[in-house]
Amino acid sequence: MGPSIPPDALPLAEEVAELLHAVSGRIRAAARPQLEPLGLTPAQARALRLIGRSDGQLRMSDLAGQLRIAPRSATSVVEDLVERGLVCRCPLPDDRRAVMVEPTANGSALLRRLGARRRAVAAQVVSALNPAELAQLRDLLRRIDAA
Amino acid sequence: MGPSIPPDALPLAEEVAELLHAVSGRIRAAARPQLEPLGLTPAQARALRLIGRSDGQLRMSDLAGQLRIAPRSATSVVEDLVERGLVCRCPLPDDRRAVMVEPTANGSALLRRLGARRRAVAAQVVSALNPAELAQLRDLLRRIDAA
DNA sequence: CGAATATCAGTGACACTGAAATTA
């Protein structure tokens, strides 16, 4: 389709916002068919990754915070993962309000299979950039994300 | 909450993918309250912007292509904009299958009010970067998007 | 009591696929 938008007419920040939307949407679209045979949606895969990294020290509110979603939304995502037997909710003795979320053996196994596919998809979508440029992009995005 | 994820453990492409998701989600969240008083959703605003830029030469299939959504999805978005009186569908005499989408006077007026707000939101979210860095980010994203 | 944690119920915004109508 080519560049149908005159780029110079767009203020810089606005164009960056549009590109971020376009590119992240493309990554999600590319990831979906890879995730489907595993029975996972993109949001479930993201949550499972965080849970897997947490070393068994992740409460629902932590998960919601790291995913940047409302606590109630995290409940739904975890509920799906529990139903698929990929994670379990472990009551925390110290604070009986809280619940820890941990991957099951099945969940950990799936995470390992997931890793390779996910990296392949991400690498393919951003393949226009070499590693140095990718690192540059990562640093710029990190600074925005940290702000 | 701080950096709860050990960044070095993540392959580069994968972390970039996560950051793209996080940052674009944050932009959408920041834009929503600005759009709400105007009665627009983010997707409607995106479509209206493209329609406004098109100089009256935009068919449904073009719009879908530029938004990177299915033609059927474009129909729904345009339908919402028509109901709000912001755009109109103009039959194309040359090809009676096609429909041109143009902004109405109200739509153009709203676009002008929208522009300022939108730019303000985008600028605020990416304010961690200076113009040179922003241009760098834009160039990197453009190359991914063009691939 | 007030604050924090997690959950329940309902809603909205978004894009998808498959099928149909119209026209080229």
Next chain:
DNA sequence: CTAATTTCAGTGGCACTGATATTC
């Protein structure tokens, strides 16, 4: 008849707010 364009109908993924129990 085949292909292109748009629209109709239904579905799914995703996150939101408000309200509610439980516990600190």
